[in-house]
Structure formats: C-alpha cells, structure tokens
Amino acid sequence: MLEAGTAVRVRDDWPETRGPCHIRTPHYLRGHTGTVIRHLGNFRNPEDLAFARPAATLPLYHVAFAPNSIWPDAGAAELVVELFEPWLEPL
Amino acid sequence: MTALLEADSDHLLAAIRLLLAEKQIATDDEITLARERTDKASPAQGARMVARAWLDPAFRALMLEDGAKAADSLGIPMLGLPPLGVLENTETTHNLVVCTLCSCYPRGVLGYPPFWFKSVGYRARAIRDPAGVLAEWNTVLPAGTAIRVVDSTADYRWMVLPRRPAGTDGWDEARLASLVSAEDMIGVTVPALP
Numbered sequence: 001m002l003e004a005g006t007a008v009r010v011r012d013d014w015p016e017t018r019g020p021c022h023i024r025t026p027h028y029l030r031g032h033t034g035t036v037i038r039h040l041g042n043f044r045n046p047e048d049l050a051f052a053r054p055a056a057t058l059p060l061y062h063v064a065f066a067p068n069s070i071w072p073d074a075g076a077a078e079l080v081v082e083l084f085e086p087w088l089e090p091l
Numbered sequence: 092m093t094a095l096l097e098a099d100s101d102h103l104l105a106a107i108r109l110l111l112a113e114k115q116i117a118t119d120d121e122i123t124l125a126r127e128r129t130d131k132a133s134p135a136q137g138a139r140m141v142a143r144a145w146l147d148p149a150f151r152a153l154m155l156e157d158g159a160k161a162a163d164s165l166g167i168p169m170l171g172l173p174p175l176g177v178l179e180n181t182e183t184t185h186n187l188v189v190c191t192l193c194s195c196y197p198r199g200v201l202g203y204p205p206f207w208f209k210s211v212g213y214r215a216r217a218i219r220d221p222a223g224v225l226a227e228w229n230t231v232l233p234a235g236t237a238i239r240v241v242d243s244t245a246d247y248r249w250m251v252l253p254r255r256p257a258g259t260d261g262w263d264e265a266r267l268a269s270l271v272s273a274e275d276m277i278g279v280t281v282p283a284l285p
Binding site: 024040041046060067071073074075077078079080081084 | 174184187191218220221222223238240242244246
C-alpha cells in the first residue's frame with residue numbers, strides 16, 4: 001500500500017499500441033510524476049472487467065500532479081486523478 | 092445476428108428482459124425500481140445536500156467524509172452506485188470536475204450529465220485551460236483563487252460543494268437549494284443570487 005505523500009511516476013506504458021484494451025489511466029499522465037494524496041479504496045481491475053475476465057481487486061489512489069509539469073501553458077494549480085496501483089512506480 | 096439487428100426495439104427489449112430474468116440477473120421488478128430511481132435522480136438532490144451542508148456543520152462533515160452516506164441520510168438512494176466523493180470549495184481553492192476518459196458523473200445526486208460534460212472539447216480543455224473554460228461560463232473567482240481540476244477516471248464519482256453566497260443569511264434549506272445548479276456542483280459556475 002502506498003502512503004500519502006509518496007512520490008510516484010505513472011508508468012510510461014502504452015498497452016493500446018499492443019492490441020484491444022480498456023485503460024483508466026489517461027494518456028496525458030503516462031511517464032509523469034505526482035504525489036499520492038490518499039488511498040480511496042480497493043476496486044476490481046477495470047482492465048479485466050471490461051472484457052469479462054476474472055478481475056483482481058486493486059488499491060485505487062487519488063494522485064496529485066502539477067499541471068505545468070505536463071503542459072507549459074497549464075492553467076490549473078493542481079490536477080487530481082484516480083489511479084490504480086499497478087500504474088504507479090514509487091520514486 | 093441479422094435477425095437481432097432487424098428486430099424492432101420493443102421486441103428486442105422484451106427478449107433481453109426475459110433473458111435477464113431467466114438467467115436470474117435482474118427481475119422485472121428490479122428493473123422497474125432501477126428505472127424509477129434513475130428518473131428521480133436530478134440536480135435537485137445534490138442541491139438539497141449542498142443547502143443542508145451550508146446549514147448543518149455535522150452534515151457537512153459527513154458529506155466530506157462519505158458523500159454516499161450523506162446522500163442516503165437524506166433519503167437519496169445510493170445503493171449499488173459508485174462511492175461519492177465531495178470536493179469543498181474554499182476561499183483559496185475552487186474545484187472543477189471532468190471525466191477525460193468518458194462521462195463518469197455522480198448520477199445518483201445530479202441525474203443525467205449535461206451534453207457538454209461529455210463533449211471532447213470540455214474534456215480536453217477543462218484539464219489544460221480550466222480558467223478559460225470558467226471565463227466562458229462568465230464565472231469570476233476572487234483574485235488569487237487556485238483551481239484544482241479533478242479528473243474522474245475510475246470508481247469514484249465527484250461533486251463540488253460550492254461556497255454559500257453572501258446575502259443569504261437566514262434563508263431556509265429549500266430557498267438555499269434553489270440557488271444551486273448542476274453546473275455549480277460540477278464547478279464551471281458558482282451559486283449566485285438571482
């Protein structure tokens with residue numbers, strides 16, 4: 001389990017280039033660094049549920065990002081996104 | 092398959108309901124109940140929660156801790172719906188909700204999402220240029236207010252708890268609720284006196 005305050009990098013992975021898939025990790029975050037705000041709970045993996053496959057239960061986190069680290073002209077002070085643990089690499 | 096595609100929709104619906112019942116997935120009564128709940132859900136439910144939170148600090152605390160529990164306590168049915176997170180606007184932070192992947196929306200408390208919420212334009216711009224989006228809604232935030240964008244990507248649904256407008260001292264819950272729109276609870280606007 002990742003603690004609040006943990007710095008994480010979103011995996012720079014692109015499963016959509018390898019075949020049909022269902023991903024809840026927005027493309028604009030892949031490879032970017034953020035900070036875990038809190039554990040939201042555990043939920044079944046949507047990447048498997050979408051294909052009616054057996055789905056593991058995974059920790060889901062609220063992770064905060066600095067928008068200007070993603071877009072030079074970003075207008076928000078903070079961007080907060082729900083991400084599943086397998087997409088997060090602790091730094 | 093061709094026969095299925097050519098069937099008229101009433102027959103198709105009847106066939107699907109029969110299959111759902113036969114496979115013990117959902118009975119006719121359960122489907123009727125779910126339809127009634129879906130039709131009853133509207134922004135008026137969320138507005139009722141906001142007004143109550145403005146008047147009752149204990150309810151506000153519950154709402155921020157567990158939105159679904161707070162909704163349930165007002166008789167808003169949340170059974171079977173995703174968890175509800177509530178984002179509180181403060182003097183220093185304004186929240187804006189978007190679902191960049193599709194159209195995740197807290198339907199139990201806000202009803203059906205407005206058409207623009209699902210548009211590619213809103214989804215792309217809300218995350219990158221939220222100030223520009225707010226300006227188009229004629230939303231003016233106090234100088235120095237930071238914008239927090241919340242991208243609703245997975246199993247939670249999010250609503251904004253707006254700030255109570257000035258000039259509403261002594262107003263009762265129904266009158267306060269009448270000020271609050273779906274747009275205020277998404278965060279593109281803020282409640283204002285008429």
